[in-house]
Amino acid sequence: MQRFCKICNGWHDLDEPWPRQCSVKVSISGLQIVKDIEPYMPVAADTDGKIHAIGGRRQHREFLRRNNYVEVGNELKGPSRPELDHTSKADIKQAIDQVRRR
Numbered sequence: 512m513q514r515f516c517k518i519c520n521g522w523h524d525l526d527e528p529w530p531r532q533c534s535v536k537v538s539i540s541g542l543q544i545v546k547d548i549e550p551y552m553p554v555a556a557d558t559d560g561k562i563h564a565i566g567g568r569r570q571h572r573e574f575l576r577r578n579n580y581v582e583v584g585n586e587l588k589g590p591s592r593p594e595l596d597h598t599s600k601a602d603i604k605q606a607i608d609q610v611r612r613r
């Protein structure tokens with residue numbers, strides 16, 4: 512019995528061991544390879560107030576964590592500018608009332 516091989520576009524006998532150069536490529540294509548992000552210049556300054564190039568996903572995560580930045584799409588928001596747009600005044604009043612009742 513033979514089986515078609517997509518790697519070398521040939522046929523291999525299933526009674527024989529599958530060629531290594533073919534099986535290796537099959538296993539790699541079956542894996543999800545997470546590509547690291549390309550180096551980039553962030554839009555926000557680092558802890559020293561300067562903008563440093565980010566060289567990879569790991570650096571990117573550490574950069575966000577040590578600055579308490581929140582990733583919003585491609586923008587970075589610092590913790591000093593809280594967004595109140597989505598919170599109505601009624602919500603805030605309700606929250607204050609709840610705190611006062613304690």
Ligand SMILES: [Zn+2]
Pocket residue numbers: 516517518519520521523530533
């Ligand atoms: Zn093959």
